[in-house]
Amino acid sequence: MSLGDLMAFAWRALRGHRLRTILTLLGMSIGVGAVVLLTALGEGARGYVTNEFMALGSNLLIVLPGKTETTGNAPILGGTIRPMTLEDCEAIQRRVPRVRRLAPLSVGSARVGYGERRREVTVLGSTPELLPVRHLEIAVGRFLPDVDLDRGAPVAVIGRTVQEELFGGANPLGQPIRIGDWRFRVVGVMAAKGQSLGLNMDDVVIVPVTSSMRLFNQPSLFRILIEVGAHSEIDQARREVLGVLRERHEGEEDVTVLTQDSVLGAFDRILGALTLALAGIAAISLSVAGIGIMNVMLVSVSERTPEVGLLKALGAPPRQILKVFLVEAVMLSAAGGLLGLLIGYLGSSILSRAFPALPAHPPAWAVSAAVIVSLLAGGLFGVLPARRAARLDPVLALAGR
Amino acid sequence: MIELRGLTRHFRVGDQTVRALQDVSLTIPDGDYLALMGPSGSGKSTLLHILGCLDRPTGGMYALDGREVGSLPENELAAVRSRKIGFVFQFFHLVPRLTAAENVELPMVLAGMRPAERRARMTKALAAVGLTDRAAHRPDQLSGGQRQRVAIARATVMGPSILLADEPTGNLDRASGHEIIELLERMNGGGLTLVVVTHDPEVGQRARHILKLVDGRIASDGGSP
Numbered sequence A: 001m002s003l004g005d006l007m008a009f010a011w012r013a014l015r016g017h018r019l020r021t022i023l024t025l026l027g028m029s030i031g032v033g034a035v036v037l038l039t040a041l042g043e044g045a046r047g048y049v050t051n052e053f054m055a056l057g058s059n060l061l062i063v064l065p066g067k068t069e070t071t072g073n074a075p076i077l078g079g080t081i082r083p084m085t086l087e088d089c090e091a092i093q094r095r096v097p098r099v100r101r102l103a104p105l106s107v108g109s110a111r112v113g114y115g116e117r118r119r120e121v122t123v124l125g126s127t128p129e130l131l132p133v134r135h136l137e138i139a140v141g142r143f144l145p146d147v148d149l150d151r152g153a154p155v156a157v158i159g160r161t162v163q164e165e166l167f168g169g170a171n172p173l174g175q176p177i178r179i180g181d182w183r184f185r186v187v188g189v190m191a192a193k194g195q196s197l198g199l200n201m202d203d204v205v206i207v208p209v210t211s212s213m214r215l216f217n218q219p220s221l222f223r224i225l226i227e228v229g230a231h232s233e234i235d236q237a238r239r240e241v242l243g244v245l246r247e248r249h250e251g252e253e254d255v256t257v258l259t260q261d262s263v264l265g266a267f268d269r270i271l272g273a274l275t276l277a278l279a280g281i282a283a284i285s286l287s288v289a290g291i292g293i294m295n296v297m298l299v300s301v302s303e304r305t306p307e308v309g310l311l312k313a314l315g316a317p318p319r320q321i322l323k324v325f326l327v328e329a330v331m332l333s334a335a336g337g338l339l340g341l342l343i344g345y346l347g348s349s350i351l352s353r354a355f356p357a358l359p360a361h362p363p364a365w366a367v368s369a370a371v372i373v374s375l376l377a378g379g380l381f382g383v384l385p386a387r388r389a390a391r392l393d394p395v396l397a398l399a400g401r
Numbered sequence B: 001m002i003e004l005r006g007l008t009r010h011f012r013v014g015d016q017t018v019r020a021l022q023d024v025s026l027t028i029p030d031g032d033y034l035a036l037m038g039p040s041g042s043g044k045s046t047l048l049h050i051l052g053c054l055d056r057p058t059g060g061m062y063a064l065d066g067r068e069v070g071s072l073p074e075n076e077l078a079a080v081r082s083r084k085i086g087f088v089f090q091f092f093h094l095v096p097r098l099t100a101a102e103n104v105e106l107p108m109v110l111a112g113m114r115p116a117e118r119r120a121r122m123t124k125a126l127a128a129v130g131l132t133d134r135a136a137h138r139p140d141q142l143s144g145g146q147r148q149r150v151a152i153a154r155a156t157v158m159g160p161s162i163l164l165a166d167e168p169t170g171n172l173d174r175a176s177g178h179e180i181i182e183l184l185e186r187m188n189g190g191g192l193t194l195v196v197v198t199h200d201p202e203v204g205q206r207a208r209h210i211l212k213l214v215d216g217r218i219a220s221d222g223g224s225p
Ligand SMILES: Nc1ncnc2c1ncn2[C@@H]1O[C@H](COP(=O)(O)OP(=O)(O)OP(=O)(O)O)[C@@H](O)[C@H]1O
Pocket: B011, B012, B013, B018, B019, B020, B038, B039, B040, B041, B042, B043, B044, B045, B046, B047
């Protein structure tokens, strides 16, 4: 019996039970579709995070207090953590020539008020360098004044949302605002930027770093952002910065220096694991679909027992009966797989159209795995029913037993 | 030529042994026409299945055209069935989703015959049973007699030497039963060995020999009736 004949015979059998065939097909296609769609989602998330961190610029170093392993594990805190100070910043700037720009950052949260209006806002303390380092833009007025690092100044730059909430349509420039118990004068308004690295940059107030550290009574900086001349210098710069800080912190390495590469690497691992987990969930639905195929084939064999008897009476050896039912199972699962691919691709293209920030493209490995597994599933889960049919006693089978 | 010597067929049912055939010795020359008769449960179907290589004897010898086939493995028995044996059953056993033509082609498909030859043989076989105009009909669109004629076309299309029919008229009215027997006899006239199991004495009378089974033994090897 040629493959074409086998397939024609299987096709007739499948068409003979239209509803059952369609339902089984659906089971398999949902399994394959799930693999394609969920892995596309995982890859999309990965792409999203990558893009987000790419925006940082590849020659940025982020220094934070505390020794944190950057492998994506929990922070390991060793020994005492000395505060990271403005003096550290000055030392880095003085002694590491590869540092092109440096912006200290302190962060706090405070109630900001103007007249009768109040708003709980994230307050960032930094220097004029923050503007180029974080690629920010001023909409109106100017940014922080270029004063000595350790001198505070009662001036503030506000985000777009803060402006709208506190001033409405009025011009905020030169107006006094309260941050906590302190008074600041608004000198500028940031251009709208939106969400960036988990912070809504439109809903912040930026003040000189010395002022914010005093305001929040913080002995240590939150971060030091360092921009080096070129990406190729980043590892060298990282070592030098660490060296300077170790020296200043009595020989102890109690800071962590993150690079875009290290952050991306960590996220990549996390999201890679996420994608795998999604693939695992999808694989479960795929194997459920495989069991569905086995079930349908078992039902089919027991329904068609007299037919098996007839095929044997007509001279079909056991191997041929096995092939007849195996081909049927594989055709069922392959058709389901194809339908699933269609569903998966359609779903992910709808997804990436609906959320353009999420580049949800199914990865090739998942697609090929899904197709291969769906084919194998038919073969694998089809074997048991097919063998059952092949082993039937011809006389008993003819009698339907 | 079919030769049986001291053939037995026992079934184990639990701890009991059903002796369906006991010490059956028999010679059926080529082109013979034999009616197998006897009460229900006497072993007629069992004997027919063994003759058709669908079942194997428990003891004794079965030689088909001089070759011992009683103890062949499944695969070789299947090959013998494919080449030499045609079956006709009481309940037709047509594949319901296939047309008459496709049902007739089925044994040739299983044997791996090329489509062109299949088609030619099928056309001839359907013509021989007078169903050329029903080739595209499915079994549920045919009468009982027509279904049995499709089954006969299917049983003969591979050019077997033996045609075995187990109560071929058992499910038909007198008129179409008569037609079927005449058709089978025409096949026998063409040289096929014909063995018909029947309860109907009228059908049995037409055979060249009647073999009567009682309790699995040959009660009378009637020769000509
Ligand atoms: N697979 C089996 N297992 C156990 N006993 C069986 C089996 N097949 C047949 N028998 C027994 O063997 C005996 C002969 O059965 P067989 O079917 O050959 O009778 P039969 O002459 O064809 O009867 P009928 O005229 O009713 O068709 C019966 O007693 C039956 O119960």
